[in-house]
Amino acid sequence: MSYLELAGLQKRFGNATAVDDVSLSVAKGEAVALLGPSGCGKTTTLRMLAGLIEPDRGTIRIDGAEITRLPAHRRNMGYVFQSYALFPHLSVARNVAFGLEERGRPKAEIARQVEEALALVRLSGLDARRPRELSGGQQQRVALARALVIHPSVLLLDESLSNLDAKLRDAMRHEIRSIQRALGITTLFVTHDQVEALTMCDRIAVMHRGRIAQIGAPEEIYEKPATRFVAEFVGRANALPAERGPDGQVRLWNETLALAAPADGSFDVFVRPQRMRIVPVSEPAGPDTARVAGRVLRSVFVGDHVEVLVEGAGGQLTVEMPSGSPAPAEGSEVAVVWPATESRVFAREAP
Ligand SMILES: Nc1ncnc2c1ncn2[C@@H]1O[C@H](COP(=O)(O)OP(=O)(O)OP(=O)(O)O)[C@@H](O)[C@H]1O
Ligand SMILES: [Mg+2]
Structure with a gap:
């Protein structure tokens, strides 16, 4: 009421x-x-x-x-x-x-x-x-x-x-x-x-x-x-420019994500930095997991977490790791993974 x-x-x-x-x-x-x-x-x-x-x-x-x-x-x-x-x-x-x-x-x-x-x-x-x-x-x-x-x-x-x-x-x-x-x-x-x-x-x-x-x-x-x-x-987010692949799925940093792309217009994929994880490049993506590859530019200790800046084929993104977990060395090749359901797709021109 x-x-x-x-x-x-x-x-x-x-x-x-x-x-x-x-x-x-x-x-x-x-x-x-x-x-x-x-x-x-x-x-x-x-x-x-x-x-x-x-x-x-x-x-x-x-x-x-x-x-x-x-x-x-x-x-x-x-x-x-x-x-x-x-x-x-x-x-x-x-x-x-x-x-x-x-x-x-x-x-x-x-x-x-x-x-x-x-x-x-x-x-x-x-x-x-x-x-x-x-x-x-x-x-x-x-x-x-x-x-x-x-x-x-x-x-x-x-x-x-x-x-x-x-x-x-x-x-x-x-x-x-x-x-x-x-x-x-x-x-x-x-x-x-x-x-x-x-x-x-x-x-x-x-x-x-x-x-x-x-x-x-x-x-x-x-x-x-x-x-x-x-x-x-509200909150921090990576806004990652992406494309529509031939199969209608999202193409991000040369990888296909298990995620439907909008039919037309340019768009970005939004992912919260603390929902992303860094894993060895050799580790394959599980089902319903989004995965891109890149190189660690730097790791910054910010008290309760570590911010890791990763650069890949399509730009840069930030991963927030809990401090205490081993931070990847700068310059190392890594994969960044996150549950596909944690991705949000928004048109680029939308208000
Ligand atoms: N008395 C007024 N005469 C003319 N314009 C006004 C008047 N009061 C507010 N505005 C305009 O209306 C808009 C909304 O103002 P408002 O004060 O509601 O914003 P706000 O969300 O409270 O912003 P802030 O977080 O800065 O306090 C602004 O563009 C402001 O310049
Ligand atoms: Mg006000």
């Missing part, structure tokens, strides 16, 4: 279309990430949801009721801005109380709710501080408490972790995710960081040029990218 429903949302600025026919159904309690490169329309989508800008076309519904043109303060959405947007002259407690004061709640109730919200984000005792007296991570949590205190029907987070250092960002990801789960808040969060998207949500909607290119569970987006753009944007 869908709780938050976007249907055919569109927004133009001048003659540029920032959001183009976006439809999305989010279940109650679900967390969905909007993932995409800069300028693809993520913030614009969130701002339409929050009621900060009006869509040109399309509808927004919550629990069946249309809210497309409802003013922001009547939507009950919690919005955490990328910049936190805390009021610098107000204490932590007053910052968190803001939404409740705006709604004219009684003082005693406000005090109790603020205390609860601060406890939830583990900031109890810091009520009297000003934002400038807090660390970045603490300010982030004040912004989160301010969004949560109104018991929003939907929580909107816009790149809220991008100003934090790597360690704090990781801790906050887990913290926000567990609060979101514990409270069962329907959440839409925007990021251009794929690790954040993969770890913080139930489903990912990958956006490209104002449209949703693919929506699915993190594993699905990673393992079965629907378009070339998704394959390139």
